[in-house]
Amino acid sequence: MTQAELVVVANRLPVDRVVDADGENGWRRSPGGLVTALEPVMRRADGAWVGWPGQADVEVDPFEFEGTFLVPVSLSADEVEKYYEGMSNDTFWPLYHDVIAEPRYRRVWWDTYVRVNERFAKAAAEVAAEGAMVWVQDYQLQLVPRMLREARPDLTIGYFHHIPFPAYGLYSQLPWRRQVLEGLLGADVIGFQRVADAGNFARAVRRQLRYPTKASGITVPEPDGTTRNALAKAFPISIDASSYIELAQREDIRARAAEIRESLGNPKKILLGVDRLDYTKGIRHRLKAFGELLEDGHINVGDVTLVQVASPSRERVEAYVQLRDEIELTVGRINGDFDTMDHTAIRYLHQAYPREEMVALFLAADVMLVTALRDGMNLVAKEYVASRIDNRGVLVLSEFAGAADELPSAIRINPHDIDGMKDAIMRAIEMPPSEQGRRMRALRRRVMEYDVARWSKSFLDALDDARRHKSDTRNSAEVHA
Ligand code: G6P
Numbered sequence: 001m002t003q004a005e006l007v008v009v010a011n012r013l014p015v016d017r018v019v020d021a022d023g024e025n026g027w028r029r030s031p032g033g034l035v036t037a038l039e040p041v042m043r044r045a046d047g048a049w050v051g052w053p054g055q056a057d058v059e060v061d062p063f064e065f066e067g068t069f070l071v072p073v074s075l076s077a078d079e080v081e082k083y084y085e086g087m088s089n090d091t092f093w094p095l096y097h098d099v100i101a102e103p104r105y106r107r108v109w110w111d112t113y114v115r116v117n118e119r120f121a122k123a124a125a126e127v128a129a130e131g132a133m134v135w136v137q138d139y140q141l142q143l144v145p146r147m148l149r150e151a152r153p154d155l156t157i158g159y160f161h162h163i164p165f166p167a168y169g170l171y172s173q174l175p176w177r178r179q180v181l182e183g184l185l186g187a188d189v190i191g192f193q194r195v196a197d198a199g200n201f202a203r204a205v206r207r208q209l210r211y212p213t214k215a216s217g218i219t220v221p222e223p224d225g226t227t228r229n230a231l232a233k234a235f236p237i238s239i240d241a242s243s244y245i246e247l248a249q250r251e252d253i254r255a256r257a258a259e260i261r262e263s264l265g266n267p268k269k270i271l272l273g274v275d276r277l278d279y280t281k282g283i284r285h286r287l288k289a290f291g292e293l294l295e296d297g298h299i300n301v302g303d304v305t306l307v308q309v310a311s312p313s314r315e316r317v318e319a320y321v322q323l324r325d326e327i328e329l330t331v332g333r334i335n336g337d338f339d340t341m342d343h344t345a346i347r348y349l350h351q352a353y354p355r356e357e358m359v360a361l362f363l364a365a366d367v368m369l370v371t372a373l374r375d376g377m378n379l380v381a382k383e384y385v386a387s388r389i390d391n392r393g394v395l396v397l398s399e400f401a402g403a404a405d406e407l408p409s410a411i412r413i414n415p416h417d418i419d420g421m422k423d424a425i426m427r428a429i430e431m432p433p434s435e436q437g438r439r440m441r442a443l444r445r446r447v448m449e450y451d452v453a454r455w456s457k458s459f460l461d462a463l464d465d466a467r468r469h470k471s472d473t474r475n476s477a478e479v480h481a
Helices: 033-045 077-096 107-127 144-151 177-184 195-209 241-249 251-263 283-295 318-338 355-364 379-387 418-430 433-449 452-480
Strands: 004-012 015-019 025-029 048-052 063-065 068-072 128-137 156-160 189-192 217-221 227-234 269-276 304-311 346-349 367-370 394-398 411-413
Touching (some): 033 068, 048 107, 077 107, 077 318, 107 128, 128 452, 144 177, 177 195, 189 452, 227 452, 241 251, 241 433, 269 355, 269 379, 269 418, 283 304, 283 318, 318 346, 355 379, 367 379
Parallel strands (some): 004 128, 048 068, 189 227, 269 304, 367 394
Antiparallel strands (some): 015 025, 063 068, 217 227
């Protein structure tokens, strides 16, 4: 087996399984930002990526794909149900998003979560070269850092948490709160989206484990009686901004944007929402505000259309099934009350689109609505900004999205305050071009400067520092021996 100097461990592999016209199985690179970001890094480092192929009971041998060695971890249908749908997305997901939906605590889910985390850790331990760096991603794999450290003390381990880390008062509900903190503290560097997330984590560590913390450092006791320092701090993730700029410059995509406007009946203003269909995104609150604006007569369907893309997600988890029903009922009601033969209030699309179509939509949209009730970062906000090469358009951004820390020139909203959101939407619709330009330029500067390459570099630099520090300590221990 290949021995890699850099190993990424994530719930999903960076590829999707596709079946071609002849019924042959193949793989296609998945569209995600993390995948794009790490591609050049993985290529340079001869990296390996450990992950689930995305379907139950798929057994595939490791294989090389576009310069990265892929190590598939197989999950049975029962494990998908308990580890992925259950523990990851019906316990951790709602708990870490401030209990917007009620988390369910099931002991059999936890047992499967532990077992599956062990499988990922074992696969990573097998593919990592002596002294390699391993970078674990996200809440599905919180126990992997500790398991890996125990199996392979020579490795330098990083972990990045893509979603929020909640306040201690909520976190402490978790029956396995100690095990999870200990699992994460197996890493040398633990990255979060926001400073507040890193702070919540450090507080949980102090309260639960009584380990001392100072600035970003946590003093972790080792089994041999010594201590080591783990770094827990914010590394806000970003997007591959230049690829959005390139798409936004393409003639065919610009023509497509014009065609979209045309097909909506050329409204004066197009509002846009783009989300996974998830209860954290505040889609219902957004629809409520929009419906009331129509009802109050502040806007009418001839002038303003809302396009809502809600891509299918986690469709076997009950909370998601319910949410879909509620949203589709609401959209149906609003459209039923306000549509005319020529114009629709809400063009609702329960579909996923390729990046080209998304950029065309961003270019067609005068106002982007990001109304998350809680969101680790929200990359859609950054994608919209990057695509607006004309420095036009308005971003309405929830203060509960991590992106709000970085994008103060957006119109900030509290999505729970429906009247406030209605005012913000009207302000966005009526904003003069000069103000749009001033705000959009500031937003674009930030997103172009702090792109995803910079994010991965800053995390990997911190990991490299940890590795160097480790070998220095080892050398000085040898001198003193
Ligand atoms: C969030 C999580 C990711 C996850 C993605 C899609 O962004 O942070 O870890 O991959 O949602 O969800 P899914 O359950 O389809 O992987």
